[in-house]
Amino acid sequence: MRAQSGVSPFIHRCRVYYEDTDAGGIVYYVNYLKFMERARTERLRALGFAQSRLAEGESLLFVVHSSEARYFAPARLDDELLVSAEVCELNRASLRFHQQVRRAADDALLCEGRVLVACVRADSLKPRAIPEALRVALANPGLPSAGE
Template sequence: MTYTYTTRIYYQDTDAGGIVYHANYLAIAERARTEALREMGAPHAEMVAQFGVMFVVHRVKLHYQRPAKIDEVIRVETDFTGLGGASVTLCQKFMRGADSLAVLEVGLGCARVSDGRATRIPRAWVARLKI
């Protein structure tokens, strides 16, 4: 299932030329992942409160294809592509209309809040991820 997050590009997202600064793609992708998890019934805050664990980014591969510019409306399409005992993989595509702007391959690890160590994803959460 694809989860879609739509946003506008603001001045704070861009460099001096009005193009999205490369690192800001990661911040936008984080918001899109957070909303996708919320839509799946698996919000971060609830995961922390109920199980004392959280997802952390442990790997990201980002391929820039076309620039996003100030005041444009873009969407991020998030697809969860894999589920392991302690990890989730996903693909996030930045789109402007039919144009692909960037593609991220992201690996999330499940970690304990108390010490940051890797741990298995709680069973109740696995069912919510619907991968």
């Protein structure tokens, strides 16, 4: 199932800190995956679904199944980044995000990726269905969230 057609992607703002960079002040390549993880987490939170509450109340976790990334230009120390998290595929027990990391100052595309996230039971790590309320929120991000 496709999700979010025609809807602007969620954007998470973050800053590049010294800990994110190598000795040359350039963001280490794997840290783009951390920025993307934060954007996905904030995306869920903005829809009214905190991951801590899902783990405790629904006994579910989201785990990364696979990821791919392409790097176009470096981010540097102190850059402000805009990290998108758009659901491009929504299945029974998984969802795929299309994500971009852009520099806020000039909107330059720095990194682009796709991440497949699986929904699993917290106790057994076996696949489980994404709760219906969350599926609806992910498929229709313009509707009121669970927290409203």
